[in-house]
Amino acid sequence: MRNLIFFQLLSSVCFFTLSEVVDNHFSKCTKFFLDDTPPDFTPPTGVSVKPICQCLWDDHDEQIYLYATLYSTSWKIPIFSAYVFQSPNIGRCDAWYIEPQLDGDSEPCMRPKGYGKNIGQNQAVTKDYYNSFYDKGHLYPVLHTNNHLSMLATSTLTNVAPQNPTFNQNVWLEHEKAVIKDLKSCEVAYVLTGVVPDTNIKMNNKVTVSKYYWRATCCLEKGQYIGQGYYGPDNNGLVKKLTIKDLQNLLKGFYQIIFFPNIPAQNKKPTYTCN
Template sequence: MLRLLLLLQVLASCLWLGHSEVVEAFLGPCALFFYEKTPPRGALRPTNAARICQFYDNKYRFATLYDRNNRIPVYSAYICKPGPGDRDQPWLVEPQLIDQSYHKYMEGEDSIIREYKIKSQQIAKNQAIDKDYSEALFLDRGHLCPSGHHTGDDKNATFTLTNIVPQYTILNQGAWHDYENTVAQESQGCDTTYVLTGAVPGKTYISNGRVNVPSHIWSAACCVRGKQPINAWGAIAENKKDMNVVTRLNLKRLEKSLSDLYEGKDVTLFKNSCSQQ
């Protein structure tokens, strides 16, 4: 009997270690990145979506809804904790978008190729890879969950290509960068700042049609003090090579703008609209 119990414990440990990072729903530790543990509802659900609990160095860091067809994230959800520091690893990808049985932590392409004895084309089937961005003109690798809103390993974890969209340089290094700095400053008055940042698919692509270039980048924040939401705000920007404008909006107007961009389909970003702010 003792031997049987030990065997069951080992099997349970193996099942936990193999717990999927690409999940059916944002539950458990991954739900903590959403206000009231509730993901957005409505139009922000592509037909071939992957829900990713972004896992790095033995810890969940943020959550991403990923569009396998367009090979860009729909949104990333995180808690803003800004601070200094630099990354110390190359661009990463998601092993479980290659094969559900692969390990759950993000890793570099070369490491995955060596570990699983596969080719780069297999990695690229359901996600963007480093090569996709190498010849993109006037475009940066735009973070949805920005490195500047984190410290230490949380910052390192943002450098996964499942958190990246093609964002025009003028916007990424201009008005959008300024807006991210503003969010970092405004979050200092909050005990917890829940942030959603997303991308609306556009009509153009890079890398021979592999990776969609979003038409708009948007973001929403819900500021909580104690357990009480005290403020909410949003922003949206057109993603064009000659545009460098970010428009600040209240939450309702941002949801209406996104609904219009998604052909009139409803969009709800925060539960109870972060107390109707």
């Protein structure tokens, strides 16, 4: 039955995606983290978070995991999304989905509308953005995808936060393009993109607006891992470049996070973290 649904959906430009709320260790999608190790994250007191493995069903009835997201059901925005960067080569199709499992729905597949009575209690829904004067700011951006499935999977409300339109469409967009050039020569590059919430501003009296965006990259080049941090908007309205360590220290004012923990996998040589 799933195969039939998949082929029917494949015939259209945009089709439904699926994600999965998983355990705190992202056990089904650790491949998107350096050394299969998710960041060490300590949420502020009273803030609830849920790990999500974002994925699709393929034509063999198998799940394809495309990236990972840590989502705050308290703030109704993601904390971060993690992905492996690949040189982009794809167009864009916006079909916005939500994650039913966050609100206790048994349906595992994303869908553009929630029909359960509790849908929207623990997450943002499309109507929350109506007349809000905020953009849906991607964490895992379409610009950093290189295939149709990854592109579709980025357009879920669990991968976006309310973002200032001017910053999103200008400075942050140019930053996303610059990162493509920075990571072009990497053998492999792990990327984390996250949000700092402005807890004093809520869109629709519900969804916390983003105050800052940040990105941390870890690039393997010539046998060495090289880390780079980004943070914006800074005092000049631009994106600031800084070390991984400095970015982690900067974020301590909002929450505790270590992007690339130095925890070697078993039976492997230790991987030196980006710092």
